[in-house]
Amino acid sequence: MKLAVVGKGGSGKTTTAALVARTFARGGASVVALDCDSNPNLGISLGLGEEETERLIAMRQALEEGEQEHAPGWDQLLDRFGTDAPDGVRLAVVTSIQNPEPGCP
Amino acid sequence: MVGKGGAGKSAIAGTLARVLARQGRLVLAVDSDPMPGLSLSLGLGVVDAPIPDEAVEERPEGDPGPRYRLRSGLSAVEAVERYAVDAPDGVRFLQFGKLRGHVAPFVRSQFAFRQILDELPPESPTVVGDLPGGTRQPFFGWARFADTVLVVVEPTAKGLLSGRRLARLALGDARPRRLVAVANKVRDPTDVELVRARTGLEVLAAVPWDEAVGDAERRGISVLDAAPDSAAVAVVTSLAQRLSMERMSNSIGT
Amino acid sequence: MLSSVNFSDVTVIADLEAGIGTLTRLANEQVDVVLLVVEPTVKSLEVGARAAELAREKSLGRLIVIANRVRNQADLDAISSRLPGIEIVPVPHDPAIVEADRHGVAPLDSAPDAPAVRAVSKVAEDLLAAVKRS
Numbered sequence: 001m002k003l004a005v006v007g008k009g010g011s012g013k014t015t016t017a018a019l020v021a022r023t024f025a026r027g028g029a030s031v032v033a034l035d036c037d038s039n040p041n042l043g044i045s046l047g048l049g050e051e052e053t054e055r056l057i058a059m060r061q062a063l064e065e066g067e068q069e070h071a072p073g074w075d076q077l078l079d080r081f082g083t084d085a086p087d088g089v090r091l092a093v094v095t096s097i098q099n100p101e102p103g104c105p
Numbered sequence: 106m107v108g109k110g111g112a113g114k115s116a117i118a119g120t121l122a123r124v125l126a127r128q129g130r131l132v133l134a135v136d137s138d139p140m141p142g143l144s145l146s147l148g149l150g151v152v153d154a155p156i157p158d159e160a161v162e163e164r165p166e167g168d169p170g171p172r173y174r175l176r177s178g179l180s181a182v183e184a185v186e187r188y189a190v191d192a193p194d195g196v197r198f199l200q201f202g203k204l205r206g207h208v209a210p211f212v213r214s215q216f217a218f219r220q221i222l223d224e225l226p227p228e229s230p231t232v233v234g235d236l237p238g239g240t241r242q243p244f245f246g247w248a249r250f251a252d253t254v255l256v257v258v259e260p261t262a263k264g265l266l267s268g269r270r271l272a273r274l275a276l277g278d279a280r281p282r283r284l285v286a287v288a289n290k291v292r293d294p295t296d297v298e299l300v301r302a303r304t305g306l307e308v309l310a311a312v313p314w315d316e317a318v319g320d321a322e323r324r325g326i327s328v329l330d331a332a333p334d335s336a337a338v339a340v341v342t343s344l345a346q347r348l349s350m351e352r353m354s355n356s357i358g359t
Numbered sequence: 360m361l362s363s364v365n366f367s368d369v370t371v372i373a374d375l376e377a378g379i380g381t382l383t384r385l386a387n388e389q390v391d392v393v394l395l396v397v398e399p400t401v402k403s404l405e406v407g408a409r410a411a412e413l414a415r416e417k418s419l420g421r422l423i424v425i426a427n428r429v430r431n432q433a434d435l436d437a438i439s440s441r442l443p444g445i446e447i448v449p450v451p452h453d454p455a456i457v458e459a460d461r462h463g464v465a466p467l468d469s470a471p472d473a474p475a476v477r478a479v480s481k482v483a484e485d486l487l488a489a490v491k492r493s
Contacts, residue, residue, distance in 0.1 A: 001490055002371045002389070004419070007396035008140065008406035009238035009377030010111010012427040014263070015456065015466065016396050016479055017374035022467055023483035024370050034373040036381060039109065039239035039270060041263040042374050047465030050262055086465065110377040115402070140378045141405045151405060204379055205409050206416060238377055262463025323437070325401025 001029075018045035025087040032078065033085065035093045042093070046085040056083050056093055106287075107248060107274075108257035109267035110238025113289040116318060117257055117341060118235040119146025120328050124338075124345040125231055126194040133185060133230040134192060135222065136200040137247050138237040139211075143200075147192040148327035155202030155214035156188050173216035181224035184217065193327070197230070222250035240270050246279050253283040253348065256306060260288060260296040265303040272304045285309040287344065310344040312337050378406060382413045391420040392486060397442070398427045399434035404441040411442055421446075423482065427475075428452045450478045 005017040014037075021033040035042035043053030082092040106114040115138075122134040136143040144152040162176040175184055189197035201218040202211045225232065234251060236242045248254050258268035268286060275284045286306040288297050292314045301308050317332030328337055373390075375381040393414045397407040407424070414422050424447040426438045435449055453475035459466040466476050 001391050001486070002373070002420075003392040003394060003486075004373045004375055004382075004385070004390045005394045005396060006375050006379070006382055006410050006414075007377070007425075008110065008398075008403040010109070011396045011398045011403045011406075012425070012450075012456075013377065013396045014374050015460070016394060016425050016427070017372055018465060019467055019476065019479045020394065020483040020486075021370075021372045022465070023480045024372070024487055027484060027487040029370040029487060030368060031370045031372065034371060036373050037239065037376045038241040038244075039267055041109075041266065044262050044266070044463045045465060047468050050266060050463050054266065086468070138378075139380060140402075140409075142402055145402055151401075204383065206412055241376075261460045263460065266463075322400040322402065323434075 014041050014045045018042060018047075021085075021089045022046065022087040025089050031087075031089045032082075033089050033091045035091065040093045043083075043085065043091060046089060046091060048083070048085050048091070052083070056081075056091070106234065106255050106257055107236050107243045107271050108238060108289075109259065109264050112238065112257040112259045112264055112267075113312070113318070114238065114257045115142035115146045115235050116322065116328055116337075117255075117287060117289065117312065118233050119143055119148075120338060120341045121345055122147060122192075122196050122233040123194040123327065123329050124342050125233065125349070126196045128345060128349065130349075131230040132194075132196045133189065133225070133232050134196050134198045135218070135232055135234045136198070137218065137242060138200075138235060139202070139204040140237070141203055143235040144190075144192075144198060145325045146327055147196060147198060148330050149190065149192050149198060150325065151203075152190060152198065152200070153203040153205065154190070155200070155211055156184070156217045158213055160184055160188060161213040161217050171216050171220070173213045175217055175220055181221040182226070184221050185225070185230070193330075219247070219250075225250075227252075239267070243271055243274055244277075248274070248281065249279045251281055253285065254281040255309065256284065256286045256304065257289050258286050258300045258304060259290045260293070260299050265300065268300065268304040268306075272306050287312065290314045309347065310340050312340045379410050379413055382410055382417075382419075385417060385419065387417045387419075389417070389419065393419050393422050394425050394482075395422060395442075395445075396425045396427060397438060399429060399437045404438065407438075408441055411445060423448060425450060425479065425482070448478065448482050450475050 005013050007013045025031045082090050085091040106118045108114050122132050126132040141151045161173050189199040192198045201214040256271045286304050286308045288300040288311040291311045297308050297311045313336050315337040317335035318337050321328040321331035397403045426449045429449045430452045451474050455470035455473035456475045459469045
């Protein structure tokens with residue numbers, strides 16, 4: 001199943017996405033949470049903690065500098081940019097802070 | 106005004122614009138968010154209109170520079186004269202348009218909008234700009250027209266993290282002359298120091314959590330109209346005075 | 360990515376950037392469920408109405424409105440009148456969420472029995488049950 005969470009900034013999108021993700025995981029689903037925001041905060045809402053969330057971003061940016069010419073494949077993204085969040089949710093911050101257009105690659 | 110989505114940028118920008126206008130300035134409120142916000146906070150309701158195509162021409166092939174520009178003969182000041190919308194207290198309002206349904210052709214309007222901001226004379230009008238939430242536009246230089254960038258920070262974990270990211274604007278080539286924080290929805294006396302410590306920025310104003318603002322947001326009207334005597338309005342009013350005084354002393358010094 | 364992978368055994372939840380910019384770039388029918396998160400302010404509902412319009416145009420699966428920070432019937436009415444004919448799940452204004460937000464912890468960890476947490480969890484549980492039945 002593919003779900004997209006949308007709305008005005010500040011309405012509770014990220015809090016909702018995280019709660020839904022972890023509830024699905026607790027119900028037995030294999031869950032991948034994608035943070036498509038160029039100001040990524042989903043890690044915090046998932047309960048990863050600020051430090052881990054910031055570290056995740058920094059890792060992605062460090063890898064990006066000098067490398068990717070085009071969007072990497074799905075499994076590569078999850079491997080390189082993903083991290084394990086509570087309840088077994090796999091979190092990946094997939095948008096680039098350097099991307100002038102919004103959206104997941 | 107930059108900050109995490111929901112921090113209160115539009116509400117503060119709209120109120121600030123009208124307060125500055127009431128203090129006697131010629132104010133241009135500018136909005137680069139593809140979703141409605143600033144026009145509601147000014148008391149204008151939802152305004153979708155972009156800068157029309159007639160204002161823009163395509164740069165001739167081989168001519169270096171942005172793909173579109175204001176048509177020859179149209180200055181930035183004249184473009185504002187023609188295309189800005191009248192808002193309360195004599196404020197003028199300018200934007201590049203609002204998204205709906207399909208991807209609207211804002212490309213021309215966006216180029217015009219940015220060129221106008223780059224070319225307006227420095228002393229007047231006073232420009233109060235509202236950017237969309239997040240880091241995208243700020244990191245792409247959409248705030249470069251501003252000599253002062255205010256990072257609006259709500260003292261939540263996500264708000265503070267966003268504020269810290271935006272504080273990095275001070276590090277780039279396009280750093281503004283002044284980068285400060287405005288703490289918003291402050292509930293606790295320790296919030297201001299929290300914002301200062303987490304962002305590393307001077308906190309120029311601390312707007313308290315205010316039911317009156319929530320009420321204005323529900324109704325989609327300006328806080329200034331909904332609750333002119335509210336604490337939030339009082340703080341934004343002194344912020345306006347403070348910005349004006351500091352601007353004056355900067356000018357005197359040069 | 361959303362269109363290239365077989366997701367029959369994985370649930371993907373994408374937290375999109377604020378606004379409708381990303382939505383405008385999605386291909387038709389690219390997702391199964393859109394959770395449209397709104398609160399009872401004019402600005403939030405403006406974005407909501409535009410997002411709902413787009414979700415319909417692109418046939419983006421089941422549209423569910425998560426109505427956040429609802430304090431009373433008037434708040435709920437403001438939302439339903441702006442988004443008529445759409446499934447709406449009211450989520451009450453909840454100090455436990457405010458507290459979790461302040462401290463950067465997951466509400467599910469700090470207040471698992473809070474009304475707002477239960478309301479959103481229930482949406483997920485119902486969606487999961489529907490998938491299992493099919």
